Amino acid sequence: xxxxxxxxxxxxxxxxxxxxxxxxxxxxxxELVAFCDILTERAEKFSKKYFEAGKTDKKPAxxxxxxxxxxxxxIDAVDICTPNYLHSIVAVEALENGxxxxxxxxxxxxxxxxxxxxxxxxxxxxxxxxxxxxRYDNSTRYLKDRIAEGKMGEIYAARCGWQRRRGGPxxxxxxxxxxxxxGGPLIDLGVHMIDRTMWLMGNxxxxxxxxxxxxxxxxxxxxxxxxxxxTKSTFSVEDLAMAFVRxxxxxxxxxxxxxxxxxxTDDIFFELRGTKEGAVQNQNTKGRLTVVSxxxxxxxxxxxxSEAQGHEGNIRHFADVVLNGAEPMFVPxxxxxxxxxxxxxxxxxxxxxxxxx
Ligand SMILES: NC(=O)c1ccc[n+]([C@@H]2O[C@H](COP(=O)([O-])OP(=O)(O)OC[C@H]3O[C@@H](n4cnc5c(N)ncnc54)[C@H](O)[C@@H]3O)[C@@H](O)[C@H]2O)c1
Numbered sequence: 581x582x583x584x585x586x587x588x589x590x591x592x593x594x595x596x597x598x599x600x601x602x603x604x605x606x607x608x609x610x611e612l613v614a615f616c617d618i619l620t621e622r623a624e625k626f627s628k629k630y631f632e633a634g635k636t637d638k639k640p641a642x643x644x645x646x647x648x649x650x651x652x653x654x655i656d657a658v659d660i661c662t663p664n665y666l667h668s669i670v671a672v673e674a675l676e677n678g679x680x681x682x683x684x685x686x687x688x689x690x691x692x693x694x695x696x697x698x699x700x701x702x703x704x705x706x707x708x709x710x711x712x713x714x715r716y717d718n719s720t721r722y723l724k725d726r727i728a729e730g731k732m733g734e735i736y737a738a739r740c741g742w743q744r745r746r747g748g749p750x751x752x753x754x755x756x757x758x759x760x761x762x763g764g765p766l767i768d769l770g771v772h773m774i775d776r777t778m779w780l781m782g783n784x785x786x787x788x789x790x791x792x793x794x795x796x797x798x799x800x801x802x803x804x805x806x807x808x809x810x811t812k813s814t815f816s817v818e819d820l821a822m823a824f825v826r827x828x829x830x831x832x833x834x835x836x837x838x839x840x841x842x843x844x845t846d847d848i849f850f851e852l853r854g855t856k857e858g859a860v861q862n863q864n865t866k867g868r869l870t871v872v873s874x875x876x877x878x879x880x881x882x883x884x885x886s887e888a889q890g891h892e893g894n895i896r897h898f899a900d901v902v903l904n905g906a907e908p909m910f911v912p913x914x915x916x917x918x919x920x921x922x923x924x925x926x927x928x929x930x931x932x933x934x935x936x937x
Pocket of ligand 1: 590591592593594595596616617618619622644645646661662663664666684685686711713768
């Protein structure tokens, strides 16, 4: 391997544009060597931009087919930014061809796929990491340290959610087609909040799940009004999910996520209940973190946690793990546990029963 990590990106849409690419533009220990998209003009656009910014001496290769990118000379890793159903397909092929993998969330659209990804990583000895950008937010890192110092006691219960009043994907988007996305706001937004909360709870093992999902607004959940006349709905996922998860250590987690729901306002929130202190953060209260206890509440100073946050923090960590052998903060078993929870919520919603994992 050269002293830079040579990455090829598969899927050149929204998340590459606003999160991954800006991070790579700031990084010096990574070189983007290829871009792939079935819409090759998108791959070409990023290749040109990266080259013209002087980030590389050689214009990154452009591919339409991800198998060609995986097999190219001089590539160490792939960054997967495709629709969800392709995550495990691209990841397993890349791992089997000796590449490290960084992949967008959700880990996979089924437990068996997440297990195949873990097995392929173990067989090849290559790193497999899934985006967990919320672990890199300053408030999450602050709380992780505070919990590790024992100040909050044991975290035995939590709530989290991401609620949109009207904020679904545009009509016809892959996000709203079950066969391409694996689900609606639960797999899209819930995965972030569930991971953030479970990470702070110390990643307890989930043992049972109960959930309900609803599809009330469908394609109209984007807030754009009724579908144009003669247009058929392609919306085959939920627009609201509510769930309750129990863990092996007796802790529990309540989850609420929506793309469309008659709630007063949009909100992104999580709340921890610890034996010594609690913590709460709501987008509604301008995202300020509050630590709560019998001695009074306070908004902690997060200035010591201002280094690379969110997606950039996570991508930098991936490079550090591959290049310098840093201790990975994500291991594939956490991905399997995550998909087990998501899958069980859908199964519980379908059967009307609590699912035991
Ligand atoms: N971590 C986050 O905060 C966050 C936010 C948004 C999206 N995401 C995730 O990122 C992934 C991509 O989402 P997006 O919003 O960028 O979607 P998008 O639709 O904007 O982009 C996906 C791209 O993949 C391309 N594509 C489709 N099939 C392909 C194939 N076979 N080979 C190569 N390219 C292919 C599409 O043409 C498109 O350009 C999803 O898994 C999504 O869940 C994560």
